[in-house]
Amino acid sequence: KKSVDDINVSGQRVLCRCDFNVPLKDGKITDENRLVAALPTIKKLIADGGRVILCSHLGKPKGEPKPELSLAPVAVRLSELLGQEVKFAADDEVVGANARAAVEAMKDGEVVLLQNTRYRAEETKNGEALSKELASLADVFVNDAFGTAHRAHCSNVGVAECLKAEGKPAVVGYLMQKEIDFLGKAVENPVRPFVAILGGAKVADKLNVINNLLEKCDTLIIGGGMAYTFLKAQGFEIGTSLCDDSKLDYCKEMLAKAEKLGKKILLPVDSVTVKSFPNPIDAEVDSEVHANEDMPSDQLAGDIGPKTAELYANEVKAAKTVVWNGPMGVFENPTLSKGTLKVAEVLADADATTIIGGGDSAAAVNQMGFGPKMSHISTGGGASLEFLEGKALPGVVAADEK
Numbered sequence: 001k002k003s004v005d006d007i008n009v010s011g012q013r014v015l016c017r018c019d020f021n022v023p024l025k026d027g028k029i030t031d032e033n034r035l036v037a038a039l040p041t042i043k044k045l046i047a048d049g050g051r052v053i054l055c056s057h058l059g060k061p062k063g064e065p066k067p068e069l070s071l072a073p074v075a076v077r078l079s080e081l082l083g084q085e086v087k088f089a090a091d092d093e094v095v096g097a098n099a100r101a102a103v104e105a106m107k108d109g110e111v112v113l114l115q116n117t118r119y120r121a122e123e124t125k126n127g128e129a130l131s132k133e134l135a136s137l138a139d140v141f142v143n144d145a146f147g148t149a150h151r152a153h154c155s156n157v158g159v160a161e162c163l164k165a166e167g168k169p170a171v172v173g174y175l176m177q178k179e180i181d182f183l184g185k186a187v188e189n190p191v192r193p194f195v196a197i198l199g200g201a202k203v204a205d206k207l208n209v210i211n212n213l214l215e216k217c218d219t220l221i222i223g224g225g226m227a228y229t230f231l232k233a234q235g236f237e238i239g240t241s242l243c244d245d246s247k248l249d250y251c252k253e254m255l256a257k258a259e260k261l262g263k264k265i266l267l268p269v270d271s272v273t274v275k276s277f278p279n280p281i282d283a284e285v286d287s288e289v290h291a292n293e294d295m296p297s298d299q300l301a302g303d304i305g306p307k308t309a310e311l312y313a314n315e316v317k318a319a320k321t322v323v324w325n326g327p328m329g330v331f332e333n334p335t336l337s338k339g340t341l342k343v344a345e346v347l348a349d350a351d352a353t354t355i356i357g358g359g360d361s362a363a364a365v366n367q368m369g370f371g372p373k374m375s376h377i378s379t380g381g382g383a384s385l386e387f388l389e390g391k392a393l394p395g396v397v398a399a400d401e402k
Ligand code: 3PG
Pocket: 019, 021, 059, 060, 147, 148, 151, 380, 381, 382, 383
């Protein structure tokens, strides 16, 4: 894909789509990883003398201008991170009088942030009017919003199409490029052995990821709630553990596929069990450890057990590429976080390219302090999953080819 390195933005109005969809609590940003990850592209555009117009969605206001989903706190924090003013053009209609006046008055190297693009209902429908309005502000489009790349919305796809129709460039930023490089190389051209670790609650959320990664990897490790549907499919008693009964046949199919392809699927051999799901999630709980063969009928698995953690750790130690998506248990609870912690620890020390899919596993790794020891932590939740499913992401497809 064409990137910011392939164009000259000096004196140009550059519309840069970022994913500033960050968690907020009482108007404060509680995790600024996505802002920090966007800085290299923004700094490059500033240094090259572009007039940098930033835009993003935040949450799901569904076309209603909701003050609690205003991007105002992002403008404040970005100004601090960049060491220069990010002027907030707060139009409820996104492209309104404030935005037009701010862009009109811009000098080279200055930065403006537009209001939450989802204040307009048509944003998520990839409507023509908003796409055109956004395009009218810009000479060049840069898409650096990997986290949103699985959506085809006005601010990442429609606007690119409008500008391209006028013969103007639509390129990707450094973050987008880095994400595609890491995830793409891991899946399409991995240094082997390639181990994929999947976790999380539901098999149903990962059907296509399991199927696609099974074809690409050497070993597929499965933990978290979804493992218990697989164990039940193998005939084990799983007590009151999470189980997606409608997916039992799917699990059998995947186990058979692995055998046919000569791939290994690793499942828990033991589990940390509790009487009921902790409520609140971090509440103190009494736990036991049980092998698959003696799972009590009135308990549920909250984490992989110590033997399983060891088994998984040994597999990771021998790997050269590891992709991890989804926690091994209820990692928010101290009693049920050890499996996830162990996997994070071995990944941090592994002599391998280690890639963490976004969402819960990225949160777990960062929370446990292992972030800097991973090769790459994706800023995309849904986007990294769809990438791992082997799907083309509309936000990436819309950018110019080199
Ligand atoms: C995300 O947080 O995964 C992205 O910002 C996309 O947000 P969405 O799921 O609301 O489209």
